[in-house]
Amino acid sequence: MKVVILQPSYIPWRGYFDQIQTSDLFIFYDDVQYDKRGWRNRNRIKTSSGPIWLSIPVFNRGAQTEHIPINEIKIVWDRPWNHEHWNSIKLAYKKAPYFNKYAEMVEGFYSGKPDLLADFTIETTIQLARTIGIDRTRFMRSSEIQGVEGTKTDRLISILQKVGATHYYSGPSARDYIENDKFADAGIKLDYMTYEYPEYPQLYPPYDPQVSILDTLFMMGEDTLQTIRR
Template sequence: MKRVAIIQSNYIPWKGYFDLINKVDEVILYDSVQYTRRDWRNRNQIQTANGPTWLSIPVLVKGKYFQKINETKICDSRWAEKHWKSIYYNYSNACFFEKTNSQFFEFYQVAKNFSHLSEINHFFIKNICEILNIKTKISFSMDYDLVGGKSERLLNLCLQTKATTYLSGPAAKSYLDESLFQSNGINIEWMDYNGYPLYKQIHSQPFVHALSIIDLLFNVGVENAPKYMLSF
């Protein structure tokens, strides 16, 4: 029995992204598909005194309408310094910031040297998985053969990884051909993101779930974080 998930890489993703990873044996970062603007690939949100704000990595998009995620390049190397300053300013008084900030500072020192968005995303995803003690194998869609339409490509990735179950996010319900998977002996399960417990966020605002996981780590700490997730 092998459970697989196939997801596009996101920048410092929210807790649900890591719950999905933690529920499978292998996750494939599906970055050999078209980059989408104003999406989660190059940005995520953190909490501030004035509510959620975006941290966005500047990427080259002009005239590159059909570029793939793993072809997308960074256009301003100062992004990492700016993001860390914003994180420090907004989370330095969080309960567990002192225990975690040096590690993330080092992550940003390394990440600023990458030239491609996929490299940055994978670097943060891999290291945050290690922080959370998530042991799931991380692989890349470019390492496999991609053929067919949307559902066919996902099916073929599952077949190549010898998956018996494909765990998908709920957004794919609008296009995924479930019968195609079933006829090939692969069961489909849908990730349910309902039921996350609340925790004390540093800024006195209405609680926001859809923030980068760094909000959870800085507010409750690495050891307590699994209590506020769904896969542990």
């Protein structure tokens, strides 16, 4: 069984969905420490003025997020950021060929006021995955798995053993810290992803591959998955 373990992210880029469609089981690594400088609560979209960040405000001042797991991070609702994000998306992509096809679904992402960041990002990621045609991958959260032990590589292997994984796919940046020999000792095959994808038309040149999956979806529609598969 092929397994991927990744921290939940906000409207991730297509490489994230490549890992989802590669796996039989995709595990959201939601019980590790929140990273204020990562992709947990932010991502980029293209606009006529260049790429912009969409960031979900969370309780991240001072020590409030120190040693707090992702699945306990709360969203701040001191301003209507959800409407701001949807308005930015609508303004950026209203001329995209498939905007009208998916606009209602994406607008629905921003219709509520979720309390926890992970609940929001995980739910929207799963819905996007199903929408682009990834229908066989199963999803779960690492926080649902009982009896996980160790830290770093040992913890990954413990999770993989608990779910019966035979094959683990990791992002390329993990080469710097994953202890490869431990996977061999555990009898789990380890492979690293290669993020190489074809270009596709975008509204505002130059081409930028490092943007949210929403860009691909609004531009490519039903062919979105084909721009991900290699």
